[in-house]
Amino acid sequence: MIPRRLAGALVAAGLACGAAPGLARADRLVLSVSQPEVRITSGFTGADLVLFGVAEPEGATGAADVVVTVRGPRETFITWRKTRILGLWVNSDSRTFLEVPAFLSVQSSRPTAEMAGTDALRAGQIGLERNIFMQRVGTDFADSVPTDLFRSAFLRIQSAQGFYGENPRGVSFLAPNVFRSEISIPGTAPLGRYEIEVALLRAGRVSATATTTFNVQKTGFEQKIAEFSQHNGLLYGLAVALGSLVVGFFGNLLFRKE
Amino acid sequence: MTIYLPIAELPVAIFTIFAMGLAVGFISGMFGVGGGFLMTPLLIFTGVPPAVAVASVSPYMAASSLSGALSYWRKGMMDMPLAGVLLAGGLLGTVAGVLLFLFLRTIGQVDLAIRVSYTLLLGAIGTLMLVESLRAIRRARRGEPAVVRRPGTRAWFMRLPLKMRFRRSRIYISAVPVVGLGFIIGLLGAVLGVGGGFILVPALIYLLKVPTQTAVGTSLVLTLVTMAAATVLHAEANGTVDVVLAFVLMVGGTMGAQFGARTGQTLKAENLRLLLGLLVLSVALRVAADLVSRPPDAFAVTIVEPLP
Numbered sequence: 426m427i428p429r430r431l432a433g434a435l436v437a438a439g440l441a442c443g444a445a446p447g448l449a450r451a452d453r454l455v456l457s458v459s460q461p462e463v464r465i466t467s468g469f470t471g472a473d474l475v476l477f478g479v480a481e482p483e484g485a486t487g488a489a490d491v492v493v494t495v496r497g498p499r500e501t502f503i504t505w506r507k508t509r510i511l512g513l514w515v516n517s518d519s520r521t522f523l524e525v526p527a528f529l530s531v532q533s534s535r536p537t538a539e540m541a542g543t544d545a546l547r548a549g550q551i552g553l554e555r556n557i558f559m560q561r562v563g564t565d566f567a568d569s570v571p572t573d574l575f576r577s578a579f580l581r582i583q584s585a586q587g588f589y590g591e592n593p594r595g596v597s598f599l600a601p602n603v604f605r606s607e608i609s610i611p612g613t614a615p616l617g618r619y620e621i622e623v624a625l626l627r628a629g630r631v632s633a634t635a636t637t638t639f640n641v642q643k644t645g646f647e648q649k650i651a652e653f654s655q656h657n658g659l660l661y662g663l664a665v666a667l668g669s670l671v672v673g674f675f676g677n678l679l680f681r682k683e
Numbered sequence: 684m685t686i687y688l689p690i691a692e693l694p695v696a697i698f699t700i701f702a703m704g705l706a707v708g709f710i711s712g713m714f715g716v717g718g719g720f721l722m723t724p725l726l727i728f729t730g731v732p733p734a735v736a737v738a739s740v741s742p743y744m745a746a747s748s749l750s751g752a753l754s755y756w757r758k759g760m761m762d763m764p765l766a767g768v769l770l771a772g773g774l775l776g777t778v779a780g781v782l783l784f785l786f787l788r789t790i791g792q793v794d795l796a797i798r799v800s801y802t803l804l805l806g807a808i809g810t811l812m813l814v815e816s817l818r819a820i821r822r823a824r825r826g827e828p829a830v831v832r833r834p835g836t837r838a839w840f841m842r843l844p845l846k847m848r849f850r851r852s853r854i855y856i857s858a859v860p861v862v863g864l865g866f867i868i869g870l871l872g873a874v875l876g877v878g879g880g881f882i883l884v885p886a887l888i889y890l891l892k893v894p895t896q897t898a899v900g901t902s903l904v905l906t907l908v909t910m911a912a913a914t915v916l917h918a919e920a921n922g923t924v925d926v927v928l929a930f931v932l933m934v935g936g937t938m939g940a941q942f943g944a945r946t947g948q949t950l951k952a953e954n955l956r957l958l959l960g961l962l963v964l965s966v967a968l969r970v971a972a973d974l975v976s977r978p979p980d981a982f983a984v985t986i987v988e989p990l991p
Contacts, residue, residue: 467927469687470694501987508981513974515795521987578982612685612694613730647689654690654922662918665926666911669742669933673749673907676937 452489452625452633453481463610464644470612474639480602480625490533490540490626491596492551493606497528497588497641498617504579520575523559523566527615528588531556532595532606541629549624549631553580553591587611616641690925691735697931699729704743704935711936712751712943713950714899714959717744717878717906720805720966722932732986735925738917742929744878745910747936748903754944755900762851762897765861766904769883772862773909776869784874797875802971804871808885809964815889816957823953840890852893852901861891868905878906881963888956895952 459475480489501523508517531537537552550556557568558576569576583589588611596606608621618640625633643651654661685694703725711718719740726736755761787796843857864886868879880902887898918924947955 465687467687468685470685503985503987505983505985506981507978507983509977513795513799514976514978516983527986575982578980579984582980582982582984612687613692616692643689647687650689650926654918654924654926658919658922659915661922661926662915662924665742665918665924665929666745666914668926669746669914669929670749670911672930672933673746673937674753676746676750676934676941677753680938680941 452485452627453483454623454625454633454635455479455481456621456623456635456637458608458621458637458639461639463639463641465616465642465647466645467647471614472610472641474608474610476606476608476621476623476637478604478606478623478635480604480633482602485627485632487627489598489602489604489632490535491598491604491606492531492533492537492540492624492626493596493608494550494556494622494624495528495530495532495608496526496620496622498526498615498619499524500527500615501525502579504575504582506575506578520579521561522579523561525558526556528610528619529553529556529583530589530608531591532608533593534596534598534604536593540626541631545630549634551624551626551631553584553589587613588615610641614641616643686927686931688731688735688925688928690923691731691739691928693730695729695731695928700928700931701935703729704747704932705939708747708750708936708939709943709946710939710962711744711747711880712754712940712945713947714880714884714943714955714962716880716884716902716959717748717910718880718936719744720875720877720881723877726928731925731928732923734921734923735928738914738921738923739925739928739932741910741913741917742924742926743932743936745907745914746933747940748878748906748910750937751940751944752900752903752907754941754948755896755903758896758900758948759851760896761900761904762849762893763904764847765849765852765893766901766908768847768858768861769865769868769901769905770908772865772867773869773872773905774865775862776866776871777873777909778869779866780870780873783870787874798970798974801875802967802974804882805963805967806971808882809960809962809967811889812885812956812960813964816953816960819953820957823951849893852887852891852897854892856891864890865905869909872909878910880906881959884959885956895955896948899947 455478457477463472476493478491501521502525503519503521505516505519507514510517531553537546540546546552547555554571558579559566559568571577580589596604598604618638620636620638622634622636624631684697686697687694703722707718707722710716710721722740722743723736726740727733752761840857840860843859845858846855847858848855868883871877871882872879883902883905884898887893887901888895893901914924
């Protein structure tokens with residue numbers, strides 16, 4: 426049910442665009458993110474970052490559109506579909522989404538569909554729907570059509586949990602060539618390296634792209650605990666088990682009826 | 684007020700977790716069940732990854748069962764030799780259970796197998812307890828004397844060789860069914876990820892005729908030992924024990940277990956059994972409802988955990 430040839434062509438187009446910036450590009454983009462590192466402490470409930478960008482229109486004319494795509498660390502997901510078998514709802518079939526961003530936020534100065542033609546948008550992976558979500562199809566790897574049930578269910582569920590999102594008013598212009606965008610990282614966000622990709626479009630064509638990154642990582646106590654449990658699992662387990670006995674013992678003493 | 688869990692990697696509301704510990708601790712102290720069959724689903728519901736939830740409930744159960752066990756120990760409602768024989772069987776059962784779990788995974792649908800067996804097991808035990816305790820209560824209301832236990836009415840499995848005397852439980856029976864019971868508890872614990880108290884307590888009461896209170900105390904000892912061991916095993920093998928989560932749970936749990944144990948000792952034995960029967964049956968119905976009712980979303984997303 427998945428048109429492999431089309432999907433393959435899409436992927437190829439995406440790769441070609443990334444690999445050969447041979448298209449006439451007139452702008453130069455400079456980006457600055459407010460926090461190159463999001464530190465997770467015991468009170469972490471999420472973070473808000475601000476991205477500033479300046480376009481230097483070296484000869485380019487026309488109004489600028491900006492799309493900010495934030496892609497979190499990549500993970501593999503399985504989307505299950507339940508069907509009714511003998512009266513019981515069971516996971517009957519599934520699709521595996523390979524190494525797709527665990528966090529994906531697309532913010533733009535206006536709805537992405539209005540910015541350019543479908544081909545240009547797909548090639549630049551502009552817009553949440555137009556990102557590539559690689560699936561394993563038999564022995565092959567391909568993205569499926571946007572109307573694919575598993576693909577849309579995956580996007581819907583990830584969006585409902587706050588991991589994926591799209592905001593067509595998320596980029597504002599401070600001056601004709603200076604823009605600003607806020608990036609919200611939820612408390613449940615996956616840890617690791619996040620990539621911000623900014624695309625600037627003029628008159629329906631990608632005029633410039635630029636990328637920058639930031640990290641989300643544990644720090645202080647949280648980091649020490651996680652490292653200790655990873656490197657000294659047995660010792661950590663013994664310590665937790667012993668601690669639980671101490672808590673149980675004192676819990677009993679404290680609340681004993683005299 | 685929220686706190687970030689370093690292993691589960693998400694923030695949780697600290698008082699919600701504390702209250703969950705308190706509530707489940709109360710139940711576990713009252714009935715001598717570990718409470719894992721309630722706590723693990725609750726944690727998963729709040730967003731904790733299943734692997735972390737299962738592993739972090741173990742130290743919590745160790746703490747609350749020790750807290751509860753000490754109260755029973757002071758009152759002499761604990762049978763250590765019985766617990767020792769059960770543990771011997773339990774150890775064998777755990778090993779067999781891990782192997783069975785691996786086998787179920789290779790044929791697929793382990794999730795379905797677990798849920799169906801959970802429903803059948805809990806449903807059967809819950810119904811049996813409910814019927815029996817209601818009968819006992821009705822008998823007491825009418826003023827009829829309780830059924831007197833006579834040596835001649837012992838079931839065949841108690842008359843097998845290797846007889847042992849368990850003084851605290853006031854029984855003199857073969858060690859074979861005791862080891863067998865421990866084996867089944869260990870097996871189910873490994874496959875279903877539960878401490879097995881809710882199976883062990885009724886089995887001790889109805890099959891081995893152990894007095895209700897002593898059954899509860901002895902079950903707590905068994906839960907304590909197996910859960911302390913499970914904590915170390917989970918931490919070493921999977922690295923999924925979240926110390927912050929476990930600590931918040933156990934502070935609530937030990938307090939709850941105290942009140943629970945006190946309440947449990949004031950209740951009549953048949954009322955205690957009735958309540959436990961209702962609890963077990965309602966969990967069974969809950970799991971069954973999930974299986975047969977149309978899910979709000981036919982699709983679900985799971986993360987493929989990178990192998991450690």
